[in-house]
Amino acid sequence: MKILVAVKQVAALDEDFVIGADGRDVDAEFLIRDLNEWDDFSLEEAVRIKEAAADPVEVVVVSIGPEEADEVLRKCLAKGADRAVRIWDEAVAGSDPIAIARILAAVARQEAPDMLLAGVQSSDHGFASTGIATAGFLGWPHGAVVASLAYTSGEKSAVFRRELEGGLLHQVTIQCPAVLTIQAGINTPRYASLRSIKQAAAKPIDVRNLADVGISAHEVGEQGSLSHVRRMYIPDKGHAQLIEGSAAEQAKRLAGIIRAFKGEA
Amino acid sequence: MARDPKHDVLFQPIKIGPKTLRNRFYQVPHCIGAGSDRPGFQAAHRSIKAEGGWAGINTEYCSIHPESDDTHRLSARIWDEGDVRNLRAMTDYIHKYNSLAGVELWYGGSHAPCMESRATPRGPSQYASEFETLTYCKEMDFDDIAMVQQYYVDAALRSRDAGFDIVYVYGAHSYLPLQFLSPYYNKRKDKYGGSLENRARFWLETLEQVRRAVGHDCAIATRFAVDTLYGDAGVEVENDGIKFVGLADSLVDLWDVDVGDIAEWGEDAGPSRFYQQGHQVPWTRFIKQVSKKPVLGVGRFTDPEKMTEIVTKGIADIIGAARPSISDPWLPKKIEEGRYDDIRVCIGCNVCISRWEIGGPPMICTQNATAGEEYRRGWHPEKFPKKTSDDSILVVGAGPSGSECARVLMERGYTVHLYDTAAKIGGHLNQVTTLPGLGEWSYHRDYRELQIAKLVKKNKQSQVMLGQKPMTADDALAYGAEKIVIATGSSWNSDGTNCLSHDPLPGADASRADQLTPEQVMDGKKPIGKRVMILNADTYFMAPSLAEKLAMAGHEVTLVTGVHLANYMHFTLEYPNMMRRLHELHIKEIHNAFASSIEPGRAQIYDVFGDGSKRIFKGVGKIPRTPNASHRWMEFDSLVLVTGRHSNDSLHRELKARNGEWHKNGVRDVYLIGDAEAPRLIADATFTGQRLAREIEESKAQFPLPYRREVAVWGTSHMPGAEFDLEYKI
Numbered sequence: 002m003k004i005l006v007a008v009k010q011v012a013a014l015d016e017d018f019v020i021g022a023d024g025r026d027v028d029a030e031f032l033i034r035d036l037n038e039w040d041d042f043s044l045e046e047a048v049r050i051k052e053a054a055a056d057p058v059e060v061v062v063v064s065i066g067p068e069e070a071d072e073v074l075r076k077c078l079a080k081g082a083d084r085a086v087r088i089w090d091e092a093v094a095g096s097d098p099i100a101i102a103r104i105l106a107a108v109a110r111q112e113a114p115d116m117l118l119a120g121v122q123s124s125d126h127g128f129a130s131t132g133i134a135t136a137g138f139l140g141w142p143h144g145a146v147v148a149s150l151a152y153t154s155g156e157k158s159a160v161f162r163r164e165l166e167g168g169l170l171h172q173v174t175i176q177c178p179a180v181l182t183i184q185a186g187i188n189t190p191r192y193a194s195l196r197s198i199k200q201a202a203a204k205p206i207d208v209r210n211l212a213d214v215g216i217s218a219h220e221v222g223e224q225g226s227l228s229h230v231r232r233m234y235i236p237d238k239g240h241a242q243l244i245e246g247s248a249a250e251q252a253k254r255l256a257g258i259i260r261a262f263k264g265e266a
Numbered sequence: 267m268a269r270d271p272k273h274d275v276l277f278q279p280i281k282i283g284p285k286t287l288r289n290r291f292y293q294v295p296h297c298i299g300a301g302s303d304r305p306g307f308q309a310a311h312r313s314i315k316a317e318g319g320w321a322g323i324n325t326e327y328c329s330i331h332p333e334s335d336d337t338h339r340l341s342a343r344i345w346d347e348g349d350v351r352n353l354r355a356m357t358d359y360i361h362k363y364n365s366l367a368g369v370e371l372w373y374g375g376s377h378a379p380c381m382e383s384r385a386t387p388r389g390p391s392q393y394a395s396e397f398e399t400l401t402y403c404k405e406m407d408f409d410d411i412a413m414v415q416q417y418y419v420d421a422a423l424r425s426r427d428a429g430f431d432i433v434y435v436y437g438a439h440s441y442l443p444l445q446f447l448s449p450y451y452n453k454r455k456d457k458y459g460g461s462l463e464n465r466a467r468f469w470l471e472t473l474e475q476v477r478r479a480v481g482h483d484c485a486i487a488t489r490f491a492v493d494t495l496y497g498d499a500g501v502e503v504e505n506d507g508i509k510f511v512g513l514a515d516s517l518v519d520l521w522d523v524d525v526g527d528i529a530e531w532g533e534d535a536g537p538s539r540f541y542q543q544g545h546q547v548p549w550t551r552f553i554k555q556v557s558k559k560p561v562l563g564v565g566r567f568t569d570p571e572k573m574t575e576i577v578t579k580g581i582a583d584i585i586g587a588a589r590p591s592i593s594d595p596w597l598p599k600k601i602e603e604g605r606y607d608d609i610r611v612c613i614g615c616n617v618c619i620s621r622w623e624i625g626g627p628p629m630i631c632t633q634n635a636t637a638g639e640e641y642r643r644g645w646h647p648e649k650f651p652k653k654t655s656d657d658s659i660l661v662v663g664a665g666p667s668g669s670e671c672a673r674v675l676m677e678r679g680y681t682v683h684l685y686d687t688a689a690k691i692g693g694h695l696n697q698v699t700t701l702p703g704l705g706e707w708s709y710h711r712d713y714r715e716l717q718i719a720k721l722v723k724k725n726k727q728s729q730v731m732l733g734q735k736p737m738t739a740d741d742a743l744a745y746g747a748e749k750i751v752i753a754t755g756s757s758w759n760s761d762g763t764n765c766l767s768h769d770p771l772p773g774a775d776a777s778r779a780d781q782l783t784p785e786q787v788m789d790g791k792k793p794i795g796k797r798v799m800i801l802n803a804d805t806y807f808m809a810p811s812l813a814e815k816l817a818m819a820g821h822e823v824t825l826v827t828g829v830h831l832a833n834y835m836h837f838t839l840e841y842p843n844m845m846r847r848l849h850e851l852h853i854k855e856i857h858n859a860f861a862s863s864i865e866p867g868r869a870q871i872y873d874v875f876g877d878g879s880k881r882i883f884k885g886v887g888k889i890p891r892t893p894n895a896s897h898r899w900m901e902f903d904s905l906v907l908v909t910g911r912h913s914n915d916s917l918h919r920e921l922k923a924r925n926g927e928w929h930k931n932g933v934r935d936v937y938l939i940g941d942a943e944a945p946r947l948i949a950d951a952t953f954t955g956q957r958l959a960r961e962i963e964e965s966k967a968q969f970p971l972p973y974r975r976e977v978a979v980w981g982t983s984h985m986p987g988a989e990f991d992l993e994y995k996i
């Protein structure tokens with residue numbers, strides 16, 4: 002039994018930041034990297050399935066990213082993943098979620114898990130499509146925004162619930178292998194102890210390149226992407242103005258502004 | 267983040283007489299317990315503020331002559347060359363950062379008990395101090411007046427020699443110049459009494475003489491309580507207040523104004539329980555309307571928005587601060603750099619003041635554990651020594667001591683896991699801050715919460731683990747930390763154990779429906795009946811705070827107290843208004859009484875001094891006094907037990923007992939800090955966290971390293987060149 006958990010090292014903005022020279026992303030120097038919030042929940046879900054299983058279950062985390070992404074893989078190892086795989090190649094830079102999904106699907110074919118879990122979305126770019134697109138490439142069934150999951154390792158199917166509008170729940174049975182995107186809040190992720198952090202630091206990370214997973218360079222990066230970021234920018238802010246003076250003066254001024262706004266003045 | 271341009275006004279220099287303040291941040295005179303006798307402490311505490319951006323920094327009140335001796339409390343003194351030498355350290359270090367050093371020349375009149383010098387204080391009229399016990403002053407004749415004015419002049423000259431840039435004539439807090447000005451003290455019928463002009467004469471002449479002596483070299487400041495807050499019995503701002511400013515304006519280079527007197531100086535240094543930032547403005551705002559000179563005011567200013575408003579609205583030119591500068595010596599620098607959320611905001615608990623009120627042990631601060639430790643322990647509030655090992659540290663308990671310890675360890679670069687069962691950092695503060703008036707105390711938690719959140723981002727190996735199950739010794743040993751810090755806090759006793767009997771109280775049991783611990787009251791889950799009895803054996807705020815909370819909620823509250831109710835609140839200056847609150851809320855107080863036993867719905871109360879006054883030896887098994895026969899039953903619907911606290915130290919005890927298992931688990935040492943070691947003030951709990959974090963590499967880090975002591979040294983004399991050896995005049 003094997004569960005593959007796709008994780009991403011996301012970026013958060015530091016207090017101050019500037020947009021990089023190409024105008025398409027924040028200058029990397031101003032980014033704080035961490036494990037995507039949603040992935041913490043999908044990893045926890047996988048580890049719980051493993052802990053509840055009668056037979057051995059292997060939880061494998063996979064991330065597509067440069068060497069610095071090892072940090073989040075080690076975090077996952079510390080929290081209970083058995084093995085970590087990282088795919089990287091310079092050609093991968095600039096990939097959109099579709100190109101990333103293509104790589105993930107290739108890894109999934111190699112690893113042949115019984116279940117693939119991903120986060121609903123990433124906290125930095127928020128496309129919410131990587132997991133679903135991976136299912137598309139694999140031709141596996143998928144469930145999106147999973148808020149509770151009943152799955153016993155070895156079973157041919159899983160039952161999950163999705164939260165719909167108006168307090169409705171969608172209860173779905175799905176054939177395995179399947180791809181599920183996990184919603185934040187499905188569980189309470191555990192913390193890693195110092196002991197497991199230290200142990201994880203010593204574990205190897207299985208680094209593979211595109212050739213290792215059987216993907217060619219033109220299928221990824223800008224070339225292999227279906228969407229392209231053109232510009233990242235901070236929109237001009239509206240102007241606020243503090244109205245000062247006595248209550249009567251303030252009221253008069255405000256009335257004037259409203260009249261001007263309505264075109265009466 | 268860049269600073270908001272709106273705050274630029276706070277960084278404009280301003281001229282005061284012959285000197286220039288480089289910005290608008292000014293540390294008004296405040297005691298620290300250093301005076302002139304601990305020059306290292308004095309120099310380090312004040313100059314760290316100069317480094318942190320304060321443009322003007324003062325001594326505490328500084329006595330000009332042995333006739334103004336405040337022993338048992340601790341003032342600075344500039345009596346002689348010995349004092350000049352010691353104070354020079356402060357001015358030299360302040361000048362390194364281009365800030366100005368000020369000295370607050372002080373003569374106390376009968377408020378100075380002269381317990382060391384045994385001199386006789388002089389005053390405008392003879393009166394008994396309403397502040398000090400058993401001191402009267404001698405009424406001055408004209409010779410006396412001339413003499414005392416010369417004391418000011420001589421002290422001003424010595425101040426200049428010591429390197430001071432600003433010389434004060436101190437007339438706030440009901441000290442001598444104000445005693446002349448205020449009809450509350452001044453009953454004279456000669457040219458120094460009666461009309462305002464006459465009452466002002468002493469102060470004006472003194473300013474004139476001091477100005478003539480040092481005014482070319484130093485800025486002349488005066489500190490003036492513009493309203494003593496008791497109507498026309500004293501000084502009222504709209505009357506004598508502004509008129510005096512008009513009379514003296516040409517003689518001063520800087521007005522430092524506040525309100526109140528000395529007996530209730532909590533009206534000036536207003537605790538957050540009763541007063542918010544800017545609380546003095548309704549009185550002090552009048553001064554700028556009549557003065558042409560720079561004016562500074564105080565009022566626990568911590569917020570740059572409020573400070574900017576004070577300056578731009580013309581309420582004052584300069585932001586004076588005592589407590590905010592203690593809580594965050596780098597407040598101006600943080601504003602300057604736009605690091606607003608790094609400001610360690612003063613919580614207004616007045617524990618700093620408590621030390622002076624107690625008699626002058628080194629000042630402490632609840633927020634800033636390094637206050638008072640700058641010189642003797644070498645602690646800088648904003649700079650930390652780098653870690654010297656790769657040990658990782660588990661801190662169990664995220665209350666005041668645990669969170670402080672974790673913060674400082676993280677600042678030092680250690681990997682730290684901070685663990686708590688609660689969902690929030692803060693420990694018992696999360697409950698205490700729900701009590702009436704104590705909301706601002708949560709800045710203590712907020713500061714640590716935010717700093718730790720920032721530090722965890724810098725070191726991904728560190729983490730904050732909240733809402734966890736209680737940690738067991740097994741968990742802690744297996745956790746993988748080389749060092750384990752136990753900071754599990756304390757709890758109120760549920761069995762009535764107290765400082766009077768040192769035993770549980772028969773019948774006391776907070777698991778019963780009609781009895782509660784303070785935690786249960788604050789938690790708000792347990793029903794509380796109409797008639798509440800609070801049984802108190804604690805000397806700080808818990809009993810009166812709970813009484814206030816319950817009375818506000820409509821309960822009929824009776825306080826039965828076996829110890830001096832709220833005694834520590836005298837020292838924090840919260841006492842007078844706390845008592846007014848109890849009175850307003852019709853809370854019944856039974857003093858010097860405690861319970862001997864409790865039954866459902868009633869407690870047996872006795873008078874603490876109800877036994878016989880005569881002590882007679884009666885042999886074994888017999889108490890040497892007539893037995894206490896004052897016992898009577900008192901009914902209640904709910905009983906609150908504010909009888910004492912105990913450390914939650916079971917995890918530490920178990921870990922100590924299993925020290926044989928430390929080595930194989932990689933654990934090098936286990937420590938106990940904060941209330942878990944011994945219940946104490948939040949300031950002291952916070953200190954233990956900071957202290958351990960700075961000394962954790964020491965082989966016995968549980969126990970503090972010795973600190974540098976500043977004491978008189980045999981073999982040298984205080985006065986340069988004088989004899990030190992025994993000498994008798996025979």
Ligand SMILES: Cc1cc2nc3c(=O)[nH]c(=O)nc-3n(C[C@H](O)[C@H](O)[C@H](O)COP(=O)(O)O)c2cc1C
Nearest residue numbers: 294295296297326327535564565566587588589618
């Ligand atoms: C610990 C402490 C000691 C003080 N000692 C003095 C003093 O020696 N002379 C004085 O004029 N005011 C003294 N004060 C009063 C302050 O100067 C100031 O007027 C008061 O604290 C209000 O300012 P704040 O709200 O900024 O604290 C002291 C205040 C504190 C907190």
